[in-house]
Amino acid sequence: MYSLPQSYNQTSKCKRCISSNAYDSISYWEDFSKPKIVWGNLNLTPNYALVENNSFINAPSSMIVPASKYLLAILNSKIADFYIKLLGVTRNGGYFEYKPMFIEQLPIPQLKIENKELAQIERLIDNNNYTEIEYIVYNLYGLTQDEINYINSL
Template sequence: MSEIEKSIKAKIEAVGMPLKDWDIQINYGIKTGCNDAFIIDSIKRNEILDNCTTEEERQKTAEIIRPILRGRDVCRYGYEWGDLWLINTHNGIKGKLERIHIEDYPSIKQHIDNYWDKIESRTDQGDTAYNLRNCAYLDEFSKPKIIWIELSDESKFALCDDLVPLNTVFFLTGNHLNHILGLLNSKLIHWYFTTCLGTSSGVGTNRWLKYTIEQLPLVCHTDEDLSQLVAARLSDKTNVSICESKIDSLICKMYGLTQEECAYVIDNY
């Protein structure tokens, strides 16, 4: 490590607080044990809803069919939904939420029964083969969150509201999401991750794992400058490079980097 890199590293670690010490949670997305049965496209969703015999059944059924996000759908600062849905026959939360009883959803049962041989023998199941496995953080799926995938050659963090991540997607919930998102997507934190923390997949990509992400020293800041810049980046699709350049420059200043150190990071990463 060169002298300038040692200086940058020391400043990041002196100013930042490890993400694990922030008021956040990091989890991975939902596991079905049989995607063929529980993940459907819009055509199948409409078919299931049309097979409901009453308006009450249709409304109840629609409520537990949630849009789902795969790892391949995630990109930097955004995602491209693949028109896929999760049949969320969850197993409930002990003491808080009753599990889904398939008898109350005959149209969904009719669909899932087509895959009975697969779902009946799977290990990832709840109280019945129709239920998804237990998930202690089930209510976190409905919260605003930062999402990312494990394998990527660059920082690819995005903000997501009501979509349910599949198990190939990590997600973070908590406060100050715009602030954290800007830091995670910045050139400076990318430099720190790849130089000081990152683990390689062996095929030229980084592994953005939970335990390494949690170690990132992220700077806390009292003003809203970074959050506002990130909000601008999320809403303005025509000036992406300008927005990201402003974010990178601000973050370097927040960590107290010199002009030479800022240029070293921004020009090389």
């Protein structure tokens, strides 16, 4: 397992720097132009999204750079959401605050470059087949059928 990249940032920090003309002193400035995984802070369910090159978000949003479809699949999985929600508090109406401090604690299964699951996950994401992705992710974490049934029952 490995940790998520430490390049979580808030676009609000960027806005503050742009307005003060100090943006060229920010070490992560170039990350905003790279592909990234972003998410809203307050959601009922995980809603991580892949943002392509040279695309920007005009609202405060955490981000992970570099982006990968593999990481996107893990983050949007039911097992990841279960784990992350153990770390924080659910707010009124069932909303959970997906803070970077919770997200970065998620253990990510490390794959070898030639791993067949990686290519399969990328293909399934391209085809929006999230049910099949869930079962691949369960397998990557080594869940038993009882554990899978429990997570699916939530």
